[in-house]
Structure formats: C-alpha cells, structure tokens
Amino acid sequence: MQVFTSPTEFSSTALAHAGQWFLHSGIQAESGGVARYYLSDSRRNAPVSTEITGYAVSTFVYLHQRTGENRAMDAARRAAHYLVLTAWDERSATFPFEPIRGGAPAYAYFFDCGIIARGLLSLWRATREAEWLESAKRCALSMAFDFMADEAMHPVLSLPDKQPLAYEPRWSRQPGCYQLKSALAWLDLSCETGERELAAPFHRMLDYSLATHSAFLPGDADHEKVMDRLHAYCYFLEALLSVAGEHRCRAALSDGIERVAAYLRDIDPLFARADVYAQLLRIRLFADRLKVAPLDLSAASEEAGRLETFQATSGLDSATAGGFWFGRKQGRMMPFVNPVSTAFGLQALAMWQEYRDGGLQTPLIALV
Secondary structure: OOOOOOHHHOOOOHHHHHHHHHHHHOOOOOOOOEEEEOOOOOEOOOEEEEHHHHHHHHHHHHHHHOOOHHHHHHHHHHHHHHHHHHEEOOOOEEEEOOOOOOOOOOEEEHHHHHHHHHHHHHHHHHHHOOOHHHHHHHHHHHHHHHHHHOOEEEEEEEEOEEEEEOOOOOOOOOOOHEEEEHHHHHHHHHHOOOHHHHHHHHHHHHHHHHHHHHHHHOOOOOOHHHHHHHHHHHHHHHHHHOOOOOOHHHHHHHOOOOOOOOHHHHHOOOOHHHHHHHHHHHHHHHHHHOOOOOOOOOHHHHHHHHOOOOOOOOOOOOOOOOOEEEEEEEOOOOOOHHHHHHHHHHHHHHHHHHHOOOOOOOHHOOOO
16 A cells, blocks of 8 residues: 555645545445535535445545545445445446435436446555455446447436436536546556456547547536536546547647636636636646646646635534535635535645645546
8 A cells, every 4th residue: 555645744734624524524424325515504415426425435545545544444445335235236237326216216327337436446456355346347347338329428327227318418418528537447447457358448438538529618608517517528638647648648638728727717706616626736737747738837826726715614513624615606605515526625735735845646546
C-alpha cells in the first residue's frame, strides 16, 4: 500500500475535515450504502445510491492511503459489501440505480455500473481480496453484454427485461463522451488481469467519444444546463488521461481543458458546481505531469481557491461540517452537501497541496 502523506500532515489541513465528514456525518448508512446527498434545509439524507456508494468505496480507499486510518478501510469494505451482497440484483445480473423494491420500476445506468466496478477494483488493489476483483469483473462483463449499442452504449436500461430506454435531451439519458470514464473499468481490468480482450469495448468507446466530443459543449442555450454538461465533459477528459500517450487524446485533452475553463469562468456568477472546479483542477495537475499541457499556475491557483469556498466550515453540525456543498447559484449556496463533490474536492485539494509542496504524488490510478 502506498501512503501519500503522513497522518499528522493530513490532520493539519482542511482536508481532514472532509475525511471526517465521510466517516462520521451519517452519509454512510448502517447498511454500508451511501446516500446521494444530505439536505441541510430538511436535515435528512436522500436515499442510498449504488453509484454514490461506488464512488465512496474509491474515496474511502484513497483516504486510507493518505492517512493510514483503519476506519476508512472499514468503511470501504462496508460499502463494498453493501454493493455486492445487497445492491447487486441476481435476477438481472446488474447493479440497479437504487435497490429494487417490490413492483416499483427499476433501472440500470451504464455510467453507474462503471463507477461501481472501478470502486470495487480500487478496493481489490488495496487489499488483494479476490471477491472485489471478481465482483468488478462480473459487473464489467455485464456492462459489455447489456448496454452495447450500434456505436456507443445505451445509457439506461429498464429492469428486469434490460431494454434500453428511449433517449431524452438530458445528457445523462443519451449516449455521449462522458461515458468514457465508466468505460475505464474495462481498460483497468484488462491491465490488472492481463486479459487483453477486456480492453476492446473501451477502445470502441474511445473512438466514439473522440469523434463526437466537440459537439457536447455547450450543448444547450441554458447556462445552468451548460454547467451541468461541464461536469459530464470533465468525465471524458479524466478518462483521456489514461490514454494520454495517443496524439489524438493529447490534443483533445489540451483543448478540452481550455474549453471547460472558459465556460466555467463565464457561467460562475450565475451558477457554479464544486465538482467542476475539482475535476478541472485534477485534470490540470495530471495533464501537467503527463506533459500533455503545462500547468497554468494562475488559473489553477484561482480554481483551487474557488473550490475551497464550497467546503462547509467546521463550526456547523456534524452532518455538514467538512463536506462540500454541491453548488452555488447567484452567490447563494445550494442546501445540500454532496458525497461526490466532497470526494472530488478533497482529492483535488490534496493534489494541489502535493504540487505546491514539491510535486504531485497521487497516482493516476487513484483518481476517484
């Protein structure tokens, strides 16, 4: 196990508060599942989400790597057990969007399944416990079998019949370059197992994404919806980091960083999402280390400063303190604390601190 910094160093920063929020806020239920977000105005958690639980597994593993904190690894295992033993639907052989209850309509998202597979794979890397690798592989194989469309991947299937839902204008309800981040599950598994055939669907998705990504932004006349699409487009850029040795990927990365930064600066006074700031900062730092795009130090510093403003202060109640607010509209913070925003935010700021302390240490494979 690689430990990126000492517990003492970590505890002396605001990042410690984000870790404490994940471990003690109640965002992780007794079942091990993690809620989609915490609503501060009504003081309650949203329902548990399989996708968010997948992100949480990766985040808990990352926190353990940074701190050596055993509670983080315990939390990662509880979340993974929830996914494998409770959330996985044997009848459909997939991970539903939320656990199936009675006769209620049920759905599975390609994107969610990829995030879950990558979370389980991160836990396997940290523990070498075979059940997590086998579960990740089972999920990845079902993704390739169930979601394959003519060029890309169907975004949503109904369950248990596994029929694709009709595409809708929303980015999450139609195929797109953002799906490449979840497709990384295939590439990661191929690298870990040596089974080269597992990488084939990733490279198919890569070709589709590179051919279509330029039309993804702005994608809408509504600036708030463009901000949401920036979040999705950053998923595409994050995935490209893993194939940055290819010239066409390097070009798309370099251009994409500038496009996202320009839209983000323009729309920020109206609506800003914490996760977009965190994603862009992480992409900048990795792209610099990979010698894809030299770090714009001024822009990165400004983005890190903006990102810090989304972290809830330690003086608030334990359900919010240390977490990151989802977003801000016209200068006012929106009333929910988001696990994904917190995961991306704590990692981005940790990476930024590493860079300023002498060099980025976080490996690309640890990207949440």
